[in-house]
Every structure is written in C-alpha cells, then in structure tokens.
Amino acid sequence: MQIRHEGHIATPLGFYTDGLHAGLKRFKKDIGLIYSDVPAQTAAVYTQNYFKGAPITVTQASLATSSLTQALIVNSGNANTCTGKKGIADAYAMRAATAAKLQLPVDYVTVASTGVIGVPLNLPRVLDGIAQLDETQSNGHGFQEAILTTDKAVKSVCVTIELDGQTVTVAGVAKGSGMINPNMATLLGFITTDAAIEGVYLDKLLRQTIERSFNQITIDGDTSTNDMVLVMANGRAGNDILCANHPQILQFKAALMYVCEQLSKKVAADGEGATKLIEVNVTGALQQTDARLIAKKVVGSNLVKAAFFGEDGNWGRIIDAIGYAGVPINPDTVDIAISGVTVLKNSEPVIIDEARDLTPVLKAHDITIAVELHLGNEAGTAWGCDLSYEYVKINAAYRT
C-alpha cells in the first residue's frame, strides 16, 4: 500500500468533484458534488439517531432501488433536519436537480447535508448552486472545502494498491465537528475508489470497517442526526471484481481500513476546541466489542478529557471509566500505561516520579492510553480529544 500525499477524493479514475459558494453560509463554499463517469457500486451507513435528516431519507431511497449511483450532492450550512414535509421535498428536489443536470436517473444520485437543525433550507440558492457546479473538475479541493464548517483543516487521505496488475486508488474525505452555527458534530465521510467490487460485498466491508474506525471516535458523545459515510466504487481501475474470495482481498480491506482510520483520527484531532489527540488501545479482552466499548468510554469521559487538557495523568479517572463501561472485567488484573509510562499494574499503583516520568509525555499533542485487561486476547481502539475551555466557548455561543 502506497500513501499518496498528493492524492484526493477525485484521484481514483473516473471521479470528478467540485464545490462552490451557493449562499447558505456567508462567504465559504457550501455545496459540493462527487461525480463518477460510470455507475459505481455504492454503500452507505447512517446515524443511529431516531431523528434523521431529510437527506438521509432520500439517500436511503436511492440505494433501495439499486446499489449503483453516479453522483453525490452535499450542502453545508443547513442540516435540513426537523424541517417537516418541506424538508423532505427539498432533499428530493436537490436529487432531481442534480440528476437532470447530469442526465442520470434520480436514483443514481445520493444527498447529504450538515448544519443547523430546524431551519428551512433556502432551496432556490441550493438549486442555483447545483446549476453552477462543474462535473468535469478533478482537483478535489473545491469539494473538500465545501463540506467543511469550522473544521480547522481539510481531512483527506489517498492510498494506492496493486490488484491483478492494476493500480487501484482508494481516497476519502471527511468533515468533523465545529460549525459556524454550532449545533452538533455532524460527521460526513465520503470515500471514492476505482476498484471493481461486488455491491453486496462492498456494503458488508464498509460496515465492518466503520465499526473499527468512524464508530470509534467521539468528540462529545452526541450522535448527530445527519451522520453519513458513503463509499463509491466505480471499477475503472480494471481489476478483477473484488469479493470475499479474491486472492488479494486483504490488501483492499487494509487500504479501506487505512483510509477510514486516518480520517477518523483527523476528525478526532480536529474536535471542537481540541488541543490533543487521544488514542486508547484496549487489549486482553474476551471480545473485540468489549475492547472497543471500553476504549470508547475512556476516550469519551469528560473527566479523562479535562485531565489531559490540564496535562494531568490522572489515571483514577481512566480506571473509573473502564469500570462503568458496562463490560465485565476483573478489577484486580488491569494494567494502564499512558504514552508508554506504566501507572497501574494488576490494578495497583506503580510508584513513579510523576514530574520526571509522566509530565513530559503529557505535553505532547498525541496521547496514547494502553489498557491491558488480562482476560483474553481481543483488542480495540478508540480516538478522541481533550475537553477545553474552547469547547465550552464554541458550544455556549449563540447560534447567531
């Protein structure tokens, strides 16, 4: 697997993207398009929130007909959620306008939105924006900007692998937390690849990968109404169609996992108000799901997050979160290390000189917490960020 630093969402063969300012936000780009010049196998996962944004309803409808799509239309600045029947009609109108522009069947188009909840969409501006989007652009940058809100950086990854003698590219882009009108940390992730892959298998693979990547990050524990991760695979690379029995399937799995994991870490590191990226690795669990749950509880604990903002290696809070994760553990056999410094062994404190041993590693931007349960052989990882004054400031501010 080769990491392509110069690559982006429009690097896989046959993918084109654009983004521009339609007027939903004051100045920044707020509408984006991904277009594949041939039909692409498409799979998507959505928020588990019972309140789902109108675009999710429309995307689900498109993918219910068949797993083939050729375009994604996305806007930022308005989530189009809790907007009643008009909201659903607006999302269908976005799909119809995009399909007409690109001369595609309507169910070859998917829709995503992120932004403020409960405010009707300014549909004329959106339709005007769709009309102006250029489906022949292939630099990727406009699209990457159009999905951002107050994210401090573009979150993009691109890798290539060789399959059946062909170069296959897998690229992804995500937006994380932080909005001009902060409402919630909507996560949107879009992955393009020119791999040829079976549709049902792509769906399965996406779900497996998401469980260990996007679903393992938390900024504040609040699951948005508009979360969506979507992958389009258009087969333009010319490899033999990927399925469970393909001899090089592990390479593709690894590439997809790498893209999702890197995007997840970028989202966590750019969480609202974040000053640190925190990674929690849980080992020695009876089941992978146990390990992932504990890792996520630790990285999601306000007390743990605030401690690391204060550069305090307060492992009592880590122990506490492990204990309330809801997974049976043995409270006498837990080891904890913070960025390589063991602070707890068999659930008893290790005598260290905090100022000498621990303080230096706590000053780093990246913090790793290793938890060994000594129960079994399964492992899991989660990512998050610290809890800062800035987080409170961003989210206590008025929407206007």
Added chain:
Amino acid sequence: MQIRHEGHIATPLGFYTDGLHAGLKRFKKDIGLIYSDVPAQTAAVYTQNYFKGAPITVTQASLATSSLTQALIVNSGNANTCTGKKGIADAYAMRAATAAKLQLPVDYVTVASTGVIGVPLNLPRVLDGIAQLDETQSNGHGFQEAILTTDKAVKSVCVTIELDGQTVTVAGVAKGSGMINPNMATLLGFITTDAAIEGVYLDKLLRQTIERSFNQITIDGDTSTNDMVLVMANGRAGNDILCANHPQILQFKAALMYVCEQLSKKVAADGEGATKLIEVNVTGALQQTDARLIAKKVVGSNLVKAAFFGEDGNWGRIIDAIGYAGVPINPDTVDIAISGVTVLKNSEPVIIDEARDLTPVLKAHDITIAVELHLGNEAGTAWGCDLSYEYVKINAAYRT
C-alpha cells in the same frame, strides 16, 4: 408531610452524629459518624462501577450478616479505592475501631469513603479521628460538613409525617461533585429515620426510590467507584412496623421520595462548575424506564449543557439527544417546551420571537425542559446542570 427546615440527619429520634478534622484534608472536617442508640434496619445501594472502593466491600460484608446496623463511619479526602489489600484491611480497621469504641458487633458498623483514588489511606490519622468522635452529639452540623469536599453548600433535607398517631421523621444528607483533589463526582447519600419498618421492605423501597431520584442525576456521566446511598431506620418513632400492607405506607413512601428527590436536585444544582439547575420532564412515553432514560440523556448531553450555560435555547441539541437515547420514539410527534415556552410541536419548529419569548426564561437559575413524546402515558424526570468554563478548570487542574 411537613418540611422541617430546622431539621437534619440527627433529628430523627435516637440518632446522633459528629464530624471532625482527622488530618486527611488540610483544614476541613474529614471524618464523620452516624450512631443510632438502638439497632436500625439498614439498606444500601452502591455504584455499578466494576471498580468498587474498599469501604463498599466492607459495608456489603456488614449488611450480608443482617440488615441491622447502629453506626456508619465515613471519611472524605481519600476514596480508599485501587489501594490493594492494604485498602481492604484499612476499611476493615475503620469498622473495627468504630465498633470497639461504641461497643457494637463489627457487623453493626458500615463504612464509606470519598476522595482521591489510588493513594493509600493514612490509617493512623483515621483511627485517631474515630477515637475523638463524640457519639452523643445531636446537632448534625459536624457530620454534614465532614462529608463535603468542594461542595459549595450542605445538602440536607428533613420532613415529618404522622403514622399510627406517632410523629415519624425522615432526614437525609448528601455530598456531590467537587473535591479538593478532584477525581470524580462521588455521590454519598445518608438517610436516617425513626420509622419502624421491615428490613426487606426498606431495601425494596430504597431501590425503587433511588431509581427515580439519585439515579436520575448526572453531572458529567462519570459513575464514581465509591457512590453509596444508605438508609437507617431505627423504629424509635413507635409507629406500627411499616410494610407493603400498612394503611399509611404511601405517606412514608412519599416522605422518602421527597427526601431523595430534594437531595438529588441539590447535588445537581451544586455540580462542578454549575451555574444552572436543569430539570428534564419526559411525558407520553410507553414505559417509565424509557422516559427516565431519555430525560437523563438530554440532561447529560454536553451540547445541551453548554447551550444552557450560554443561555441559548438551542432545541436542535435536545432533539438530537432524544433521538440517540436508544429508546424507540416517533420522530414526527415530539413536542418540546423550555421553561414553559413551546419551541417544537409535532417535531416541527414553532415560530417564536426568541429575544422576546425565550431569552428571558433562559436567564433564570432553574431551567425546565418538557418533552412530550405522544406515544403513551408514562413519565420520567432527570436533573443536571450546565457545562461551564469552571467545570473544565476544576477538572483540568493538577491533583496537587
């Protein structure tokens, strides 16, 4: 039911309390005693955290022998948790010293601790403190202070009811979040009553009451290792023994519920860094447990909490938390009112003048969020506080 503003934990007949400075904290009182001059039916509930403080092990051992006790010994300033075999031995030593001093069987004594995790207890100071405690004091104040840490106020409630022609007193005291060495928001609650009541029934009643009071508050979602609520009922009021068939049982239930609910609200209002008390009432649910879960998710959401700190009626965040609570709801039938101002009706925004209608109620200290699901007839309430800069400051500070 009469509210007794002058009453306290030592007001029920036959109860005596004391508290003093043993030297675990720098200056403040840190050891306390509740003593009943006759054996009291005793019930307790403990943290669900897999890591339990050593005192919980000892209290469970005392109550495993019989449900009768006569004394509770409690220290603040050290949680005696993750302190290995020495920690367990220390907690047993606290019990033994208290029993010897009061000439009681050891299993007539229960033990509680709150404070920093993973630091060995200074047992000589604790034993010295126990020796100095005065079991003839009945003003309640020393004890109430001894369990506090950085709590800004004593949390105490006292009520009386008439049962079988006798005055029965129910009193309670609690400590909440905030410590000199902030580690977690340990909750301790102690309730005394001179009611005569069957032991097994008292246990059942405590569990029922806790589900709708203490278990419905959250400051930061972190369940401590040392949480404990304990009730002692010594029968000195002379009423007929309370059981499920007692003709006035509803009065006693109401008194116990009132005491627990008031203590819960006091703990929530005094959460670390809190500037507001937030109450969430969910109605129209299919089950009480559903309503309670949704209420607790809303009041526990960082985004909701930060919004109210900023006096922003950002109901999109309330909707979001309702939707991810894990309880099936109908996303088209939800009403939301904030302190009496309806902002959402059948899941669609109500047009209001925010500055005129909403801003004034958001400036109040007490905020009430009413959520009507329109699914059934069950209800539930939860209490919490806002998320402020001060919360981050308290919890980002070094332990020393």
